[in-house]
Amino acid sequence: MRRIKALFVTGVLLMFGAAAMASEAEIVVLPIDRAKFLAGQRFDLEVEFRGASANEIGLLIDGRDASEFFGKEPVVKKSGTLSSFRFNDVALTKAGEITAEAKAKVGGKEYVKSVRYTVVPPQEQKARNVILFIGDGMGLASRQIARILSKGVTEGKYDGLLEMELLQDGTALINTSGYDSLVTDSANSASAYATGHKSVVNAMGVYENSDPDPLTHPKVENITELVKRARGMSVGLVTTSNITDATPAAMVAHTRRRAEQNFIAGEMAKADVILGGGSQQFLPRSVAGSKRADDRDLIEEFKAEGYAFAANRAGLAAAKGERVLGLFGLDNMNVYLDREILKDPEVLGGFTDQPTLMEMTKHAIDILSKNENGFFLMVEGACIDKQLHSMDWERSAYDTIEFDKAIGVAREFAANDGSTLIITTADHSHGISILGTYHERDGKTGREAVRTYAESIFPTFSDSNGDGFPENPAPDVTLAIGYANHPDYYEDFKFHAKPVSPAIMSGDVAVGNTARAPRGALYIGNIPANESSEVHTADDVPLSAAGPGADYFRGVMDNTEVFFGIVRALGIDPAQK
Amino acid sequence: MLKTHITMREAAPWPLLSKYKIGQAILLIFLSLNRLHAPAAWAAGAGALQFNEMYDSVSSLGITLSDKLKSLEGEVVAMEGFMAPPLKPTLDFFVLTRVPMSICPFCSSDANWPYDIVMVRLDKSVTSLPFDRPIRVEGRLELGSEIDEETGFVSVVRIRATRIQEARK
Numbered sequence: 001m002r003r004i005k006a007l008f009v010t011g012v013l014l015m016f017g018a019a020a021m022a023s024e025a026e027i028v029v030l031p032i033d034r035a036k037f038l039a040g041q042r043f044d045l046e047v048e049f050r051g052a053s054a055n056e057i058g059l060l061i062d063g064r065d066a067s068e069f070f071g072k073e074p075v076v077k078k079s080g081t082l083s084s085f086r087f088n089d090v091a092l093t094k095a096g097e098i099t100a101e102a103k104a105k106v107g108g109k110e111y112v113k114s115v116r117y118t119v120v121p122p123q124e125q126k127a128r129n130v131i132l133f134i135g136d137g138m139g140l141a142s143r144q145i146a147r148i149l150s151k152g153v154t155e156g157k158y159d160g161l162l163e164m165e166l167l168q169d170g171t172a173l174i175n176t177s178g179y180d181s182l183v184t185d186s187a188n189s190a191s192a193y194a195t196g197h198k199s200v201v202n203a204m205g206v207y208e209n210s211d212p213d214p215l216t217h218p219k220v221e222n223i224t225e226l227v228k229r230a231r232g233m234s235v236g237l238v239t240t241s242n243i244t245d246a247t248p249a250a251m252v253a254h255t256r257r258r259a260e261q262n263f264i265a266g267e268m269a270k271a272d273v274i275l276g277g278g279s280q281q282f283l284p285r286s287v288a289g290s291k292r293a294d295d296r297d298l299i300e301e302f303k304a305e306g307y308a309f310a311a312n313r314a315g316l317a318a319a320k321g322e323r324v325l326g327l328f329g330l331d332n333m334n335v336y337l338d339r340e341i342l343k344d345p346e347v348l349g350g351f352t353d354q355p356t357l358m359e360m361t362k363h364a365i366d367i368l369s370k371n372e373n374g375f376f377l378m379v380e381g382a383c384i385d386k387q388l389h390s391m392d393w394e395r396s397a398y399d400t401i402e403f404d405k406a407i408g409v410a411r412e413f414a415a416n417d418g419s420t421l422i423i424t425t426a427d428h429s430h431g432i433s434i435l436g437t438y439h440e441r442d443g444k445t446g447r448e449a450v451r452t453y454a455e456s457i458f459p460t461f462s463d464s465n466g467d468g469f470p471e472n473p474a475p476d477v478t479l480a481i482g483y484a485n486h487p488d489y490y491e492d493f494k495f496h497a498k499p500v501s502p503a504i505m506s507g508d509v510a511v512g513n514t515a516r517a518p519r520g521a522l523y524i525g526n527i528p529a530n531e532s533s534e535v536h537t538a539d540d541v542p543l544s545a546a547g548p549g550a551d552y553f554r555g556v557m558d559n560t561e562v563f564f565g566i567v568r569a570l571g572i573d574p575a576q577k
Numbered sequence: 578m579l580k581t582h583i584t585m586r587e588a589a590p591w592p593l594l595s596k597y598k599i600g601q602a603i604l605l606i607f608l609s610l611n612r613l614h615a616p617a618a619w620a621a622g623a624g625a626l627q628f629n630e631m632y633d634s635v636s637s638l639g640i641t642l643s644d645k646l647k648s649l650e651g652e653v654v655a656m657e658g659f660m661a662p663p664l665k666p667t668l669d670f671f672v673l674t675r676v677p678m679s680i681c682p683f684c685s686s687d688a689n690w691p692y693d694i695v696m697v698r699l700d701k702s703v704t705s706l707p708f709d710r711p712i713r714v715e716g717r718l719e720l721g722s723e724i725d726e727e728t729g730f731v732s733v734v735r736i737r738a739t740r741i742q743e744a745r746k
Contacts, residue, residue, distance in 0.1 A: 279637040279639075280692070283638070285722050285724060286722050287639040287640075288639050288640040288722070289639045289692050289733075290639065290731060291731060292731070293724055293729050293731065299638075311637035312637070328637060329637060330637060330640075330692050331691070346629075349692075350632075350635035350636065351635065501676075501678075504677040504678065504709045505678065506709045511709055513709075
């Protein structure tokens with residue numbers, strides 16, 4: 001094994017280093033302390049020394065020199081007061097606890113940073129398939145609102161439970177924070193589910209180093225790469241947002257910046273069935289409607305790789321074969337209420353033939369289940385979140401019901417298949433709560449018509465055709481929903497026939513949009529004034545699971561444990577193949 | 578002491594990406610348009626163009642420009658819409674939208690602009706315009722895909738503005 005000899009830098013550089021040391025210098029080891037790995041999971045291990053010019057840095061793993069431990073040499077970089085070295089694409093293969101100790105020397109002073117990792121062994125296989133349902137932003141209140149609208153409540157007892165609430169082999173509360181901050185975003189949280197590692201806001205499949213290039217941060221192998229590499233499973237991604245948006249993207253891509261959607265579109269080829277919105281990231285820039293900065297025609301590239309392409313519901317029905325790319329909008333798909341019930345041409349903007357999440361889920365399962373090695377499918381109810389950002393709880397609720405119906409499709413498949421683990425959870429919460437109900441039967445309006453305690457008579461949503469979706473989103477007695485965190489906005493507790501922004505930018509501050517509630521009351525915002533939408537909260541989110549391996553989920557768990565529950569159920573052993 | 582010392586070699590500095598920050602809306606934009614708030618003296622014959630007249634069809638495979646839009650290429654047109662918060666502080670263009678924009682860094686990144694937008698190029702300059710009230714833009718219509726080198730913003734429909742003012746309701 002070749003050793004790198006110490007090379008002492010010049011006195012000038014040492015003086016420079018000593019001067020820079022006035023500010024705080026630190027060693028950062030990535031992955032971070034207390035990171036947990038599946039034995040054999042690939043990752044990049046990087047040590048950065050920040051804030052001073054180091055003349056030597058090094059790393060010991062369980063007391064052994066890291067180069068010797070991994071059997072390879074690191075990539076070394078130095079720029080000003082930042083030094084780093086990195087072992088690309090390595091793995092910890094032995095289960096147990098492991099210590100990594102990094103040291104740096106600046107002149108005569110030594111800095112030390114020690115981190116501990118946990119490596120868990122592969123388990124015996126319990127399930128052939130895993131379907132992970134992510135209700136984006138679907139906190140406890142979202143589930144309950146959907147239950148009230150879809151199932152009804154009579155004399156205080158619910159007239160039924162949601163499909164997701166019938167997943168009862170495993171139940172847990174999930175903590176959602178990333179390693180940088182209490183409140184997460186969808187990239188960071190989906191990344192925890194996909195890799196078993198926390199990341200930072202706007203990042204997926206990576207730990208954050210100091211490099212401004214978003215595509216070079218140290219990576220962690222994700223579930224798609226693992227199940228393909230270790231078992232040759234099929235992978236499907238289904239969503240109602242841009243398919244390149246954070247949640248589906250985190251299942252396949254590695255980037256510090258979720259906005260790198262041109263890049264993410266190409267990474268989608270790691271999956272076999274890709275259904276959602278967002279063709280704008282796949283069309284060459286010469287085509288009107290494209291959001292690509294280059295001339296690549298990804299739809300044609302996917303076709304050349306054997307994908308059947310579908311541009312609408314009819315196309316999806318006809319898309320057969322082992323691989324399908326279905327893009328049903330230039331941007332995010334419309335929400336269920338607009339797509340299936342209201343059908344306002346101005347809102348749909350020409351996209352009048354979009355499939356439902358149920359149809360997409362069914363189609364994905366039909367194709368993926370042909371692989372005898374099994375499949376991993378992620379289905380996202382994306383606009384549950386987007387509509388809560390817009391403070392439109394009704395549109396969010398109908399998408400939660402649609403998401404729930406898609407879970408029903410999976411439950412039906414799993415009942416016949418007998419070897420499928422279904423997991424349903426959210427990636428983070430939103431600040432909504434059920435205040436009571438709202439009606440104007442006695443002539444009261446606005447806050448005076450918000451009915452609390454004994455006045456909160458049951459809402460009058462009705463679902464006469466029994467499809468689970470109330471025909472009228474604005475019944476006589478509706479829910480009174482409150483938002484805990486919001487910009488300045490106007491409130492009248494009424495349904496909006498067309499989507500409307502709660503606040504709009506005026507200079508660098510968001511002002512309440514009077515169009516939301518022309519005669520409503522102004523509620524002064526309680527978050528920074530430059531924020532124009534309701535935002536995520538740090539609340540824990542519920543998880544429900546059923547099928548082989550669902551018993552893993554109990555009590556209060558970190559979001560990274562969702563990944564470990566998945567690989568445990570599948571019995572994935574990265575050392576195989 | 579470490580068994581192995583890894584020598585820090587001098588390496589080229591990491592490249593700095595020129596990424597602008599969206600949401601960095603600025604309060605005032607400086608257009609030196611003459612008599613911005615003066616009574617409009619719109620060019621005679623400026624073709625009025627509505628947002629809903631721009632496209633014939635829209636699908637996942639792209640947008641087809643309408644005959645009306647194509648017939649106005651190179652002509653002076655007038656459009657009403659909303660000025661989106663600018664993408665960058667050095668203003669040589671802004672985006673005209675059908676409805677006022679609410680910028681959410683996680684749900685409306687630059688990648689998520691609505692498709693029915695018009696890029697408004699500015700040759701000259703000054704004064705502030707509101708983002709929350711309709712404005713009227715007059716200028717020569719340009720069509721065809723173009724990319725703004727600095728921001729990466731891709732546009733298909735552009736107006737080279739000669740006159741901009743608040744729309745009177």
